[in-house]
Amino acid sequence: MSLLVLTLFLPVISLAQKATFSGKAVGVMDGDTIEVMHGGKPERVRLNGIDCPEKGQAFGNKAKQFTSELAFGKDVMVEVLDHDRYGRSIGEVILPDGKSLNRELLKAGLAWWYRQYSSDIQLQRLENEARHSRQGLWSDSNPTAPWEWRHGSTSKNSETKKELGESVNKNAPQIESKEGDETVYVTRTGTKYHRAGCRYLSKSAIPISLKEAESRYSPCSVCNPPRSRP
Numbered sequence: 001m002s003l004l005v006l007t008l009f010l011p012v013i014s015l016a017q018k019a020t021f022s023g024k025a026v027g028v029m030d031g032d033t034i035e036v037m038h039g040g041k042p043e044r045v046r047l048n049g050i051d052c053p054e055k056g057q058a059f060g061n062k063a064k065q066f067t068s069e070l071a072f073g074k075d076v077m078v079e080v081l082d083h084d085r086y087g088r089s090i091g092e093v094i095l096p097d098g099k100s101l102n103r104e105l106l107k108a109g110l111a112w113w114y115r116q117y118s119s120d121i122q123l124q125r126l127e128n129e130a131r132h133s134r135q136g137l138w139s140d141s142n143p144t145a146p147w148e149w150r151h152g153s154t155s156k157n158s159e160t161k162k163e164l165g166e167s168v169n170k171n172a173p174q175i176e177s178k179e180g181d182e183t184v185y186v187t188r189t190g191t192k193y194h195r196a197g198c199r200y201l202s203k204s205a206i207p208i209s210l211k212e213a214e215s216r217y218s219p220c221s222v223c224n225p226p227r228s229r230p
Contacts, residue, residue, distance in 0.1 A: 019080050025071040025093075030055060031063025031110060032102075034071060034093065036078055046088045047102045048081050049118035050111040051146045059137040063110040071101055109136025112145055116189045128216075142218050145191045182210040184225050186217055198223035 026042050027035030031052030035042040052067075053060040077094040084090055093101040105111040106123060109130035113123040131138045184193045185205040193213035194201050198220055210228055219225050 020077060021080070022075060022077045025074055025076050028064055028068045028072050030060065031067050031105060033088070034067060036076060036093075038078075043078075044086075044088045045078055045080075045093060046084060046090050047105070047111075048090050048092055049114055049120050049123045050102050050105055051114040052105060052111045053137060054146050054149055057144065057146065057149055058140060059110060059143075062136070063105065066105065066108060066110050067101065070095055070104060076101070106130060107135070109134075109138045112191065114147075116147065142221055144221075148191075182226050182228075183207050184210050184213045186213060191217060192220045193217040193225055194220045195223040195225045198225075 021036075021038050021043075023037035023043075025034050025036050027044075029035070029044070032047040032050055033044065034047075035044050037043070052063040055061070055064075071093065074096050076096070078089065078091050079094065080089045080091040082090040095101055095104070102111075103123070103126055106113065106126040107130060111127075113120075113127040115124070130136065137143045183196075184207075185196055185198070185201055186193050186208055187201060187206065190200065192200070193208065193210075194205075196205070200220060200222065210226055213225075214228065219227055
């Protein structure tokens with residue numbers, strides 16, 4: 001009987017061992033992607049739950065430098081949670097001092113909580129703390145989320161943005177209310193608030209007061225929603 005029990009548990013133990021590995025960080029692609037030696041070859045690891053600014057974005061180089069300073073050339077532990085379509089391991093990287101690289105990037109204001117793929121409220125809390133203290137990228141008055149940047153929201157020239165903004169502003173309903181009580185709109189996974197009719201609300205439009213929106217989101221640079229802050 002004991003042999004049977006042991007046999008049944010062997011696959012579980014094997015899977016647990018495969019889910020975590022340690023090795024030297026030998027490459028840093030960008031702030032949220034590194035390479036760690038595993039089985040004699042470098043394995044590409046995408047940090048879970050966060051999204052750093054891309055190359056060419058503000059703070060993209062700083063995020064990469066920050067990751068390099070903390071992890072490059074050091075022995076780290078990778079807790080693998082999944083693999084993406086590019087074959088990269090998705091996981092949390094634990095530094096030699098026991099801290100999480102994923103979380104340190106959020107604390108420093110050099111990454112966004114990747115809410116589309118993570119429901120970890122602790123990551124949300126770390127982003128909010130960095131946002132409120134204006135750490136890193138949050139020192140910018142209107143930072144662009146990397147997933148928006150990758151979809152070309154910043155690829156339009158300023159004239160096109162101006163035309164789009166004027167068109168949206170003209171068609172948006174005018175709300176007569178006290179300052180800060182105006183209604184604006186957000187999406188379930190977005191990081192900015194918008195006027196009604198903004199093209200970034202094509203998938204969903206969740207009404208929210210301007211006061212609450214300003215405490216949690218950044219204004220859209222396309223539809224130019226109202227702002228109560230000086």
